[in-house]
Amino acid sequence: MKFFKFIASTLALCAVFSVQARSLDEIKKGGKIMVATEGQFAPFNYFKGTTLTGFEVEVAELAAKKMGLKIEWKTIGFDALLTGLKQDRWDLVIASHGVTEERAKAVTFTAPHYCSGGMVIAMDPAIRSAKDLGGKIVAVQTGTSYLENVQKVTTIKEMKNFPTDVDARSALTSRRVDAWVTDRFVAKEVVAKNPKAGLQLGEMVFIERIASAVAKGNQPLADAWSKALAETMADGSYAALSKKYFNEDVRCN
Ligand code: ARG
DSSP: OHHHHHHHHHHHHHHHHSOOOOOHHHHHHHTEEEEEEOSEETTTEEEETTEEEOHHHHHHHHHHHHTTOEEEEEEOOGGGHHHHHHTTSOSEEOSOOBOOHHHHTTEEEEEEEEEEEEEEEESSTTOOSTGGGBTOEEEEETTSHHHHHHHTOTTBSEEEEESSHHHHHHHHHTTSSSEEEEEHHHHHHHHHHOTTSOOEEEEEEEEEEEEEEEETTOHHHHHHHHHHHHHHHHSSHHHHHHHHHHSSOOOOO
């Protein structure tokens, strides 16, 4: 008896610790997919008052609908998003992650929902390119591909990390740094919305494909998501959203 109790409790413990990603079938059965994002990266994922919205939030809603699913949204710091997949805290992450080799070791990416890249923004119009970052202090959000790519510019004086991209931007507008590297569309919107701030759009430092991620190896879920996304691209609904947010089509080609 004791032995069986031991086996039973060992099995229970294993169930607690070996969390497994929910399968596509399980998700479909429940009718609800748990999607995590950051909510501080306008115009892609952000809060309008208390409502989560943005281009990729709306794209996700379209894709989920094609799959016959409702989304239960979670918002959390950018740094915790991909690790949460491993812990099975949510089924999918959509937060403007660039598809990188490093990340692909830890998660499975879906097809990309837009293409973009890191851009230099500064107050000084002379700071425009990666080369111009030499000798300068540069702000980037922690854990991003901007950080990775700015690091490659060996001549920079210092790189400052910020928990959110909004903080990195504030560091620039308050002149605590010389430049900020962020997404090209984020940069464009900030400059357009703050015409008097004196922000200057520079050049792109690198380009990247932006995709959703699911737990490593949950290929059926990734494939179903990619298929649903392709349907939104085929039926004109993706194009309409892209036009609304950017006045251009931001899909990868
Ligand atoms: N595209 C960049 C990356 O791949 C930045 C993503 C930032 N996303 C966010 N929700 N703050 O790392």
